[in-house]
Amino acid sequence: xxxxxxxxxxxxxxxxxxxxxxxxxxxxxxxxxxxxxxxxxxxxxxxxxxxxxxxxxxxxxxxxxxxxxxxxxxxxxxxxxxxxxxxxxxxxxxxxxxxxxxxxxxxxxxxxxxxxxxxxxxxxxxxxxxxxxxxxxxxxxxxxxxxxxxxxxxxxxxxxxxxxxxxxxxxxxxxxxxxxxxxxxxxxxxxxxxxxxxxxxxxxxxxxxxxxxxxxxxxxxxxxxxxxxxxxxxxxxxxxxxxxxxxxxxxxxxxxxxxxxxxxxxxxxxxxxxxx
Amino acid sequence: xxxxxxxxxxxxxxxxxxxxxxxxxxxxxxxxxxxxxxxxxxxxxxxxxxxxxxxxxxxxxxxxxxxxxxxxxxxxxxxxxxxxxxxxxxxxxxxxxxxxxxxxxxxxxxxxxxxxxxxxxxxxxxxxxxxxxxxxxxxxxxxxxxxxxxxxxxxxxxxxxxxxxxxxxxxxxxxxxxxxxxxxxxxxxxxxxxxxxxxxxxxxxxxxxxxxxxxxxxxxxxxxxxxxxxxxxxxxxxxxxxxxxxxxxxxxxxxxxxxxxxx
Numbered sequence: 001x002x003x004x005x006x007x008x009x010x011x012x013x014x015x016x017x018x019x020x021x022x023x024x025x026x027x028x029x030x031x032x033x034x035x036x037x038x039x040x041x042x043x044x045x046x047x048x049x050x051x052x053x054x055x056x057x058x059x060x061x062x063x064x065x066x067x068x069x070x071x072x073x074x075x076x077x078x079x080x081x082x083x084x085x086x087x088x089x090x091x092x093x094x095x096x097x098x099x100x101x102x103x104x105x106x107x108x109x110x111x112x113x114x115x116x117x118x119x120x121x122x123x124x125x126x127x128x129x130x131x132x133x134x135x136x137x138x139x140x141x142x143x144x145x146x147x148x149x150x151x152x153x154x155x156x157x158x159x160x161x162x163x164x165x166x167x168x169x170x171x172x173x174x175x176x177x178x179x180x181x182x183x184x185x186x187x188x189x190x191x192x193x194x195x196x197x198x199x200x201x202x203x204x205x206x207x208x209x210x211x212x213x214x215x216x217x218x219x220x221x222x223x224x225x226x227x228x229x230x231x232x233x234x235x236x237x238x239x240x241x242x243x244x245x246x247x248x249x250x251x252x253x254x255x256x257x258x259x260x261x262x263x264x265x266x267x268x269x270x271x272x273x274x275x276x
Numbered sequence: 277x278x279x280x281x282x283x284x285x286x287x288x289x290x291x292x293x294x295x296x297x298x299x300x301x302x303x304x305x306x307x308x309x310x311x312x313x314x315x316x317x318x319x320x321x322x323x324x325x326x327x328x329x330x331x332x333x334x335x336x337x338x339x340x341x342x343x344x345x346x347x348x349x350x351x352x353x354x355x356x357x358x359x360x361x362x363x364x365x366x367x368x369x370x371x372x373x374x375x376x377x378x379x380x381x382x383x384x385x386x387x388x389x390x391x392x393x394x395x396x397x398x399x400x401x402x403x404x405x406x407x408x409x410x411x412x413x414x415x416x417x418x419x420x421x422x423x424x425x426x427x428x429x430x431x432x433x434x435x436x437x438x439x440x441x442x443x444x445x446x447x448x449x450x451x452x453x454x455x456x457x458x459x460x461x462x463x464x465x466x467x468x469x470x471x472x473x474x475x476x477x478x479x480x481x482x483x484x485x486x487x488x489x490x491x492x493x494x495x496x497x498x499x500x501x502x503x504x505x506x507x508x509x510x511x512x513x514x515x516x517x518x519x520x521x522x523x524x525x526x527x528x529x530x531x532x533x534x535x536x537x538x539x
Contacts, residue, residue: 064436091303093476093477094428095486095489096429096485104422
């Protein structure tokens, strides 16, 4: 296991946010203990961990929504954060179209709204009421909202939680494409191990403290990680990890080879026309 | 038309024009119970106003503001759910108000007129308060409009985007307290929430934007006041309840129309 706990390759100027010995306590309960976290421009950092591991609390501390009990949170001066909350619960009585929702956070032109909605594949939703959106549509719209603010750092709290399985891979692919196009850093919490990891530069396994961190292919072999998640969660059937990296060492970007079909796939197709 | 009726109409319409837009936020933010609590506390404000010898509307607004402050502090404890807290505060302050009024032996307080309104007794001075104060409340609401709307959509997001959430929230509570003080004379403390909520609920069906909904709610409220006062005048009904029933009738009527606005 290479020591990835410190990231010597990361120059301090490149860091967008950095926490040092961040500790958060709720009453007597310590939710986060001495967490060091840094995200650089253009980097995707994914936080994974069991329920109650403090993932959302860490995110909230980075966003300035949660006051640390100890340690510091440093943000690059002038940093623009594009936050995508877990859910959007707008009361049905509020008449609000997607276009209006996107214009609530600062001056934007109609053209910019249309362009950004197209970028996230939601161009047709501009005049829909926000309450009529499905889970996946809501996340696309909220991603567009964040992009319209020209963020240096995208902070995503379980972006795929309310998205159906088919939409999850697309959503993570979209996040990856946006990161490449805009060069912004991404910090996200994910429950889902297969899709989220595929576009991740650095995986941080959190359980009150940082259990292990590093490149995903290294972290998932770490004993702490396997202890938390039981098995190597990426060694799962091909149909579950369609977009996941593969277990043959470092995943190269754009690696396109296909898996051997599983035993089920290998069963001969049912013949619709019985031979006479 | 008699003078007192004209004054009643002017006072009622003035209150409705303020209550409509503010009521939209009460509906969007699901704060109906909060409105109820503030208005129940108004009776305590009246009693304290008598004791202190200050303007009753001012006293009611001050008590409402203090109550909002207490609520914000108690919410931070996170031991009781907000609606439990509201139920506790609402009925405690109403009971305290009733006791305080009963203890006031120097002045005879017409309890019914404060509980259910006494719109036909609106004076010229009341009108000046309602229209002057109402204009200030609407101006402040327009000023807070965008941050309030952003907060209503998602509070965390608003905070991350730099909206001063606590200040905006306190500002909104202040406007609620002021509106309740202004509306007290017209519909009474027990019926004020109706004037906030029913016109807004009625307007929802026809609105495509938040601003249109606010404008429609104001208009529907004003219409309810006219209808209620008319019925009260012709059939000798109690005026405050007649206004509320007129608003409810308009709401029922609105349900017959196909949805015009966005769902």
